[in-house]
Amino acid sequence: MKNVIIAQSGGPTSAINASLAGVISGVRKSGKFGKIYGSLHGVTGVLEEKFIDVTDMSDFTQLISTPAMYLGSCRYKLTDPMKDPSDYNKLFEVFNKLDIEAFFYIGGNDSMDTAAKLSEYGRILGSDISFIGVPKTIDNDLVLTDHTPGYGSAAKYIATSMLEIAHDTYIYGIPCVTIVEIMGRDAGWLTAAAALARNEYNETPQLIYLPEVPFSIEKFIEDVKEKLKAHNNLVVAVSEGIRDENGIYITSTAAAADKFGHAQLSGAGKALEIIVKKEIGVKCRSVEMNILQRCAAHVASSTDLKESFELGEAAAALAADGKTGLMPAIIRESDSPYTYHIDAVDTTQVANKESNVPVEWITPEGNDVTDDLITYIKPLIQGEAFPTYKNGLPDYMNISHLI
Amino acid sequence: MKNVIIAQSGGPTSAINASLAGVISGVRKSGKFGKIYGSLHGVTGVLEEKFIDVTDMSDFTQLISTPAMYLGSCRYKLTDPMKDPSDYNKLFEVFNKLDIEAFFYIGGNDSMDTAAKLSEYGRILGSDISFIGVPKTIDNDLVLTDHTPGYGSAAKYIATSMLEIAHDTYIYGIPCVTIVEIMGRDAGWLTAAAALARNEYNETPQLIYLPEVPFSIEKFIEDVKEKLKAHNNLVVAVSEGIRDENGIYITSTAAAADKFGHAQLSGAGKALEIIVKKEIGVKCRSVEMNILQRCAAHVASSTDLKESFELGEAAAALAADGKTGLMPAIIRESDSPYTYHIDAVDTTQVANKESNVPVEWITPEGNDVTDDLITYIKPLIQGEAFPTYKNGLPDYMNISHLI
Numbered sequence: 001m002k003n004v005i006i007a008q009s010g011g012p013t014s015a016i017n018a019s020l021a022g023v024i025s026g027v028r029k030s031g032k033f034g035k036i037y038g039s040l041h042g043v044t045g046v047l048e049e050k051f052i053d054v055t056d057m058s059d060f061t062q063l064i065s066t067p068a069m070y071l072g073s074c075r076y077k078l079t080d081p082m083k084d085p086s087d088y089n090k091l092f093e094v095f096n097k098l099d100i101e102a103f104f105y106i107g108g109n110d111s112m113d114t115a116a117k118l119s120e121y122g123r124i125l126g127s128d129i130s131f132i133g134v135p136k137t138i139d140n141d142l143v144l145t146d147h148t149p150g151y152g153s154a155a156k157y158i159a160t161s162m163l164e165i166a167h168d169t170y171i172y173g174i175p176c177v178t179i180v181e182i183m184g185r186d187a188g189w190l191t192a193a194a195a196l197a198r199n200e201y202n203e204t205p206q207l208i209y210l211p212e213v214p215f216s217i218e219k220f221i222e223d224v225k226e227k228l229k230a231h232n233n234l235v236v237a238v239s240e241g242i243r244d245e246n247g248i249y250i251t252s253t254a255a256a257a258d259k260f261g262h263a264q265l266s267g268a269g270k271a272l273e274i275i276v277k278k279e280i281g282v283k284c285r286s287v288e289m290n291i292l293q294r295c296a297a298h299v300a301s302s303t304d305l306k307e308s309f310e311l312g313e314a315a316a317a318l319a320a321d322g323k324t325g326l327m328p329a330i331i332r333e334s335d336s337p338y339t340y341h342i343d344a345v346d347t348t349q350v351a352n353k354e355s356n357v358p359v360e361w362i363t364p365e366g367n368d369v370t371d372d373l374i375t376y377i378k379p380l381i382q383g384e385a386f387p388t389y390k391n392g393l394p395d396y397m398n399i400s401h402l403i
Numbered sequence: 404m405k406n407v408i409i410a411q412s413g414g415p416t417s418a419i420n421a422s423l424a425g426v427i428s429g430v431r432k433s434g435k436f437g438k439i440y441g442s443l444h445g446v447t448g449v450l451e452e453k454f455i456d457v458t459d460m461s462d463f464t465q466l467i468s469t470p471a472m473y474l475g476s477c478r479y480k481l482t483d484p485m486k487d488p489s490d491y492n493k494l495f496e497v498f499n500k501l502d503i504e505a506f507f508y509i510g511g512n513d514s515m516d517t518a519a520k521l522s523e524y525g526r527i528l529g530s531d532i533s534f535i536g537v538p539k540t541i542d543n544d545l546v547l548t549d550h551t552p553g554y555g556s557a558a559k560y561i562a563t564s565m566l567e568i569a570h571d572t573y574i575y576g577i578p579c580v581t582i583v584e585i586m587g588r589d590a591g592w593l594t595a596a597a598a599l600a601r602n603e604y605n606e607t608p609q610l611i612y613l614p615e616v617p618f619s620i621e622k623f624i625e626d627v628k629e630k631l632k633a634h635n636n637l638v639v640a641v642s643e644g645i646r647d648e649n650g651i652y653i654t655s656t657a658a659a660a661d662k663f664g665h666a667q668l669s670g671a672g673k674a675l676e677i678i679v680k681k682e683i684g685v686k687c688r689s690v691e692m693n694i695l696q697r698c699a700a701h702v703a704s705s706t707d708l709k710e711s712f713e714l715g716e717a718a719a720a721l722a723a724d725g726k727t728g729l730m731p732a733i734i735r736e737s738d739s740p741y742t743y744h745i746d747a748v749d750t751t752q753v754a755n756k757e758s759n760v761p762v763e764w765i766t767p768e769g770n771d772v773t774d775d776l777i778t779y780i781k782p783l784i785q786g787e788a789f790p791t792y793k794n795g796l797p798d799y800m801n802i803s804h805l806i
Contacts, residue, residue: 012571041576068570075575159796160701167471168415168698170805172478173444196796201803233806290690295571298563298702301795381795392704392784393562393599400604402573403636 001032002101004319005046006054007039009107009114010075012068013150014157014297015308016136017397019106020070021060022312023134028058029313030320033101040402042074043105043114046094047087052401064305065387066397067297078114081121088121095129102130102319106312108137108148112327113351119325120348130319133327133347134312138294140189143353144345145329149311150294152304152380155193157296158182159381161289162197162237166204169233177224177234177276179286180205181269183293185241188212188357190293192369193377194237204235211241212357213366215250220272221279223367228282242268298394302383307340314342338379404435405504407722408449409457410442412510412517413478415471416553417560417700418711419539420800422509423473424463425715426537431461432716433723436504443805445477446508446517449497450490455804467708468790469800470700481517484524491524498532505533505722509715511540511551515730516754522728523751533722536730536750537715541697543592546756547748548732552714553697555707555783558596560699561585562784564692565600565640569607572636580627580637580679582689583608584672586696588644591615591760593696595772596780597640607638614644615760616769618653623675624682626770631685645671701797705786710743717745741782 006023008016020038027033036055039045052071057063063070079087095103105115115133122129135142140151162180169178182191188210195208206227209215227234242250250268273286307330314328326344333339361373387394409426411419423441430436439458442448455474460466466473482490498506508518518536525532538545543554565583572581585594591613598611609630612618630637645653653671672689679687710733717731729747736742764776790797 012574041574044576066570067567069574072576073574156795161695161699163796163799164470164695164698164700167469167700167799167802168694170802171415171444171472171476173447173475173805199796201801201806203806287693288691290693291571292564292567295567296564297567297570378794383795384792386789389787392559392781392786393566393602396566396570398604399570399573402576403604403606 001034002099003035003037004033004102004104005037005039005098005100006071006104007042007045007106008069008071009042009073009105009111010137012073012294013136013138014067014153014295014300015149015304016068016106017066017070018064018305018308019134019136019149019312021063022309023104023316024054024057025060025309026313026316030316032320037098038071041072042076043078043091044074044076046091049094062395062397064309065297065300065385067295070397070399072402077110078117081117091118092125092127100129102132104132104134104315104319106134106136108139109142109350109352109354112347115327116325116347116351122324128322130322130324132315132319132324133350134315135327135329136308138190139184139187141187141354141356142350143355144350146332146340147330147380149304149308151189152301153297154190154293155196155377156301156381157293157299158190158193158289159196160299162194162205162235163202165287166197166202166235169204169235173232175228175232175282177236177282177284179236179238179269179272179276179284181238181240181267181286181288183289184211184239186211186354186356188239191237191239192357192373195369195374196377196381203231204233205237206231206234207236207367208369209236209238209242209367210357210362211239211243212359213362214245215242216244217275221275224276224280236272238268238272240267297387300385301381302385303380305385310342318344335375335379404437405502406438406440407436407505407507408440408442408501408503409474409507410445410448410509411472411474412445412476412508412514413540415476415697416539416541417470417556417698417703418553418707419471419509420469420473421467421708421711422537422539422552422715424466425712426507426719427457427460428463428712429716429719433719435723440501441474444475445479446481447477447479449494452497465798465800467712468700468703468788470698473800473802475805480513481520484520494521495528495530503532505535507535507537507718507722509537509539511542512545512753512755512757515750518730519728519750519754525727531725533725533727535718535722535727536753537718538730538732539711541593542587542590544590544757544759545753546758547753549735549743550733550783552707552711554592555704556700557593557696558599558780559704559784560696560702561593561596561692562599563702565597565608565638566605568690569600569605569638572607572638576635578631578635578685580639580685580687582639582641582672582675582679582687584641584643584670584689584691586692587614587642589614589757589759591642594640594642595760595776598772598777599780599784606634607636608640609634609637610639610770611772612639612641612645612770613760613765614642614646615762616765617648618645619647620678624678627679627683639675641671641675643670700790703788704784705788706783708788713745721747738778738782
């Protein structure tokens, strides 16, 4: 029997190892493959022949709950094979040497581009190797799939944090504005998840700004003044990627720049904090939600981990069927009850494309999301699948092979 | 039977409602009191006669797991009774009106000051009201108690986050420095908790800087260069309060200021990020751990919540015994197995004082903590007491009475 290689790429998520576990599980279940190589640091692990053997891995509980890449990542873009085929020649040399029949690349749209190119190059060479992409990104910006693995856990972390920030905010009875900056340079999916923190007692965040619609500082000041009439404690969720009507990031607008001189130093949240203090004169603080957005596995969504595992298994099944150039995708059937099935889509159709929040899911005022968007996200954060704890801390997989 | 008032003050923690639950439980158990009034927004709730009745609260599970103050907070400092007794006169007027026999103030050293002053004023008036302080602060900077409620949960959040940041960091095989700025303006207890993230595979954070020792930018650059020789991925934990030998915060030193002009805009983490990029030229990012340090009840320490509840009950017992001007404190008996008992200390001895990390628990190089410090913190983060979840999010207490 021939062998397979699995690699992970792009930015970390809390669910990418669940996909890895799914691929390993699916490969074993198929009975069609021999060894399972884990390529270290994405496709560069193949180029440099750095592998670990994961064939015998069978207890996936700990792997599934471990954040970021068990196999490491890379940001390597393969050379254009028409101009310089050296990367491709080296990769196929290694594939032949290790008797590889399937290569799985778990990642975002760059990784789908790699899978698509390898598949195409394989066709040219007459190779029978399956190149299968497995989707993941907290940004939820892949096309042709209802959503992406990793997004649900990031959204759960963001909504949980926003609810806790609400509790933190409500303790004082004096007017205060809290700006929370959330990841998502071009797509507002993550920022939109802040709306899930609203419940029967919590109206925060009362304002939400996504990068999909142009941001106006004047309108923002009006919005804040208006909301402060009804709310002592105002929480604003803002995407790091908000831009004005000319496409200039708010961090580097003149209004902000003359306040802090050095644009790279401050994100959208800090810029808006300064604007609120200057223009409205009310107590204001800004919070930049940190990289835990993408690696807080201690509060992962079990729906997300389950789907990620299933997509990994589906990828293995595609390879076992001899398919290539495909990515398993989630097709939603219904919101409530939430049902879906997994289909396969062409990696060339996913590569280098981006899915943004539809404008009809943003309110006409451009300062909030609609109920349809909340209905869309809600199923994805359901269920808790927390790691086991040892000595008071999550007991994650030992990653010393990366160090 | 006479009645009691409970109030909460200062900054939020994940455990302050466990203390509230403990006081209510202890008051009921004592059988010596009637109504239990919750004063809204600290002592200002008494001044403004804003109360909720918590006498009949008996299921404490949800309250214990809810972060920040169920009763709200204030930053109100009572007037000096020698100069202006109006606050005191009003307070005792309300106490008499409501037939109060005990007043419990859950808070940090400012709150202990309030409890002490009220107790002293009561003595002068010949009042038999008990004024009892109940300790809490994530900063762990109260004297005469081994540690403070709220600290263990904050430390658990910080250590968990640092471990997840380690997983996030190790995915790339290229040199990278990550600076993590942690709360604690004067005391390094919270920053020291970052060391708990180290385990059999994770050596990060390799450098830790506390405010208790002067910070030298030159030494820091040397430290980073030295560590980069052995570690691709360097994580530095730094207190927000680091200062140079002249007591100037690192955010406003000349070295940092000429890079970003406007000192208030950036904390220690961002300042060090700029220094690393400029002086060492390696990839560097900074992360400011946000306000979740004090309100992330979703990853609270069960040891912390249990102790906080017990201290609340102990406070009630002191009042039932007719004591005043006291605060229950934790006296550690042994580290491993971790044992302690609760004693009572004088609030005047706690008021307006600060406990810092002993210099002997910081390495001679000033860039790490000793094993003794880790041994001290470890028991405090043990055990998980997570909230129940509803619709994918923590099911916290409804706080609409604060809104």
